[in-house]
Amino acid sequence: MNRPLIKSTLLKALEAAGAILKRSLGQREASTKDSALSLVTATDKAAEKMILETIKAEFPDHAFLTEESPAEGRSSSRWIIDPVDGTTNFAHTFPMACVSIAFEQDGILEFGGVFDPFRDELFIAEKGQGAFLNGEPIHVSANATLSQSLLCTGFPYDRRERADFYLSIIKAFIMEVHGVRRTGTAALDLCYVACGRFDGFWEVKLNAWDKAAAMVILEEAGGRLSDFSGNPLTLDGIQNLASNGLVHDEMLEVLKPYKEM
Ligand code: IPD
Numbered sequence: 001m002n003r004p005l006i007k008s009t010l011l012k013a014l015e016a017a018g019a020i021l022k023r024s025l026g027q028r029e030a031s032t033k034d035s036a037l038s039l040v041t042a043t044d045k046a047a048e049k050m051i052l053e054t055i056k057a058e059f060p061d062h063a064f065l066t067e068e069s070p071a072e073g074r075s076s077s078r079w080i081i082d083p084v085d086g087t088t089n090f091a092h093t094f095p096m097a098c099v100s101i102a103f104e105q106d107g108i109l110e111f112g113g114v115f116d117p118f119r120d121e122l123f124i125a126e127k128g129q130g131a132f133l134n135g136e137p138i139h140v141s142a143n144a145t146l147s148q149s150l151l152c153t154g155f156p157y158d159r160r161e162r163a164d165f166y167l168s169i170i171k172a173f174i175m176e177v178h179g180v181r182r183t184g185t186a187a188l189d190l191c192y193v194a195c196g197r198f199d200g201f202w203e204v205k206l207n208a209w210d211k212a213a214a215m216v217i218l219e220e221a222g223g224r225l226s227d228f229s230g231n232p233l234t235l236d237g238i239q240n241l242a243s244n245g246l247v248h249d250e251m252l253e254v255l256k257p258y259k260e261m
């Protein structure tokens with residue numbers, strides 16, 4: 001594995017796609033995909049094309065899992081790409097969205113990069129090498145009590161069918177914490193846990209591309225990832241819980257009634 005080339009290619013792709021997002025905000029050109037709530041814009045497609053071209057120029061034989069095109073390639077080296085995480089925000093000109101790219105070798109997530117071009121914030125991590133925000137090392141918060149936590153969550157795309165279920169989890173948490181936020185971009189939510197802005201995050205039904213890059217970043221920043229029963233989080237896991245580690249068990253306790261779903 002050519003680590004320096006993977007890292008420089010990852011950075012190049014994040015920057016190039018981020019520039020597309022930044023200059024395209026305000027173009028309200030969304031159409032729907034598989035459900036009325038699942039949007040896609042010309043920017044999602046343009047950013048994805050740019051990312052694929054940038055990476056394939058260096059690694060034409062690698063495999064790719066991307067949100068807006070079918071998976072391609074058969075290789076133990078795989079890139080997992082969300083060209084715009086936060087498409088609904090983006091389509092409404094709410095400037096909270098990012099580009100998320102992970103690199104996996106033999107099933108192990110080795111690199112993760114998340115770039116928010118609206119705040120010029122680049123989160124990057126390499127397995128075993130720590131996590132960084134704009135070049136500075138980051139770490140999860142030191143808050144050890146759920147009652148003093150700021151949490152974040154997201155509403156999955158089946159929220160109209162299961163509104164009561166999702167709202168009851170939110171209700172359970174707001175009784176316990178300082179606050180609960182919903183930003184509309186799971187990748188940044190996880191990065192915000194990684195750098196201590198949030199103490200914890202939960203969401204069900206994320207896709208691999210929503211979380212792969214930020215999983216590396218969070219783990220390298222000292223956080224913990226699991227399902228609602230405390231088992232390690234996997235890329236295809238449905239229940240996603242992330243925290244600074246210190247409030248994790250308390251979060252699991254709140255989620256206990258919801259772990260069978
Ligand atoms: C979505 C965002 C959102 C989360 C959804 C994701 P997209 O990704 O991460 O925060 O709640 O579950 O699908 O569609 O903007 O790439």
Ligand code: CA
Pocket residue numbers: 082084085086209210
């Ligand atoms: Ca996404």
Ligand code: CA
Pocket residue numbers: 044067082083084085086087
């Ligand atoms: Ca997306």
